[in-house]
Amino acid sequence: MRVASLLPSATDMAVDLGLAGQLVAVSHSCDHPAAAGLPVMTRSSIGAHLPPADIDAAVSAAVREGRPLYQVLAEVLDAVRPDLLLTQGVCEVCAVTPGTIQDALRALPDSLPTDARTLSLDGKTLSGILGDVQRVADAAGVPERGEALTRAARDRWAAITPAAHAPRVLTLEWTDPPFYGGHWVPEQVERAGGVNVLGRAGQDSGRATWADISALNPDVIVVMCCGYGLADNVRFAQDLRAHAPARTLRAVQAGQLWATDANALYSRPSLGVVRGAEVLAALLRGEPTHGASVRLS
Template structure:
């Protein structure tokens, strides 16, 4: 079977199922596992201006594209045809995050031998399991999905046992910084399993634009910065965007020094195998006396306000 994945999380799921040798093409955003994706042709590109890095400018550009009805991504249809895929993986959850289902289906439908096109949509954590089953069944290896899901469930149960009975901190996961957006879809459930209470995001619902005044009113005790698609170094570089909020130092999480920059791209922006790692990371941050993972050292950085002394 020849598989084209236009979604980073789906690419990771294909590899988790041991089907990496069947991958023949990926999207421009697929970057993991690096040893698998390095040599694969990339069939998509962003239509946003190159070099755009300011969050407010990105948000404005995306909104303008939507207003004009223009796509955020382009598919190399000639290369897609040359690869002759049997299966194309995409999504219908968010037109901003990756190539949407309609665009992928239209491109695939024009091929001499149209492939099967599957939308891998994760609204809640249970959908992550179903997505893995969906890919495994399409590839003819359903038993591999069940084996992997059992492993994931065991790890989640271990986290829940470790944090059971501990005080749950009030948590705000910020999915964008300028303008600020709450988290949504599967991320609030990640917080719950890890032993926290998400104060603004709603499980199964899209992220939403919020006001900084709402953040102050919510009184979060922990704030995690997870701007969509940002690597850890990019999140750290965006730190000044939040520190210029006038009442920033009045927020409990800031006063206590519980502001964290996290590797959003790897563990929170894309639902896939590493979502489980992300839950373990959150548990280690919320309850360091009960749970630990080496990810704390390489996927998170605690950010102290320059005028405040962090306290526990």
């Protein structure tokens, strides 16, 4: 089976399921080592190296005007002709959606085999993510691998030792302007032993004001800007610490401002969310995890 993945989490799932050798194309943001050298099927219309406020403005303008944030390269799709095309329906800001794929197929209607399948992954909670892992396994003809992976993930989730003191936690998936974490992130916080102060499990993330955040005055702030690794999130957290409204917050004054590897642990609906909860539990105990979290003193 020839598998094309249009988002990093789907690539991660495919590799976890032992399908690395069947990947024939990936997205521009797929960073798994197994994706190296494969044809790239997508591109973003937003510059990746803009400051956070400029990225937010560009995304907001594109959504307001009905312009797609991503493009599928129809000529690559035509060249690789996958049997299984993995996309997502969780967030139009994060990756290619089924509608964008349909636009590409209209340009090249014969670019997929007649029996090709497009599978849209839509898990917004841990349970939904594990369900998507099984759906990919079933579609690829390896259901037993999906069963083994999801069982191991549930066991590992259950084995997490939560922080004992139940600190009040704010997760920020964007810092300028501030957006709180949604979807599976509130579950991760609760499993780690924290009290999530903004956002609900399974619901979209949302924009917050500094007045909202000041009123909540959380004990811990975790910076996990969507689409970025640890080094970038350290930089975003440093900028946040220098921002006047943030300097008065309890978490910042107490040295409980943390940066994390959002790409690996929080941004993607993949098995990495289990590891993300483990890292959160450790940092709520005051323990940084090498390569995954940094405490800003």
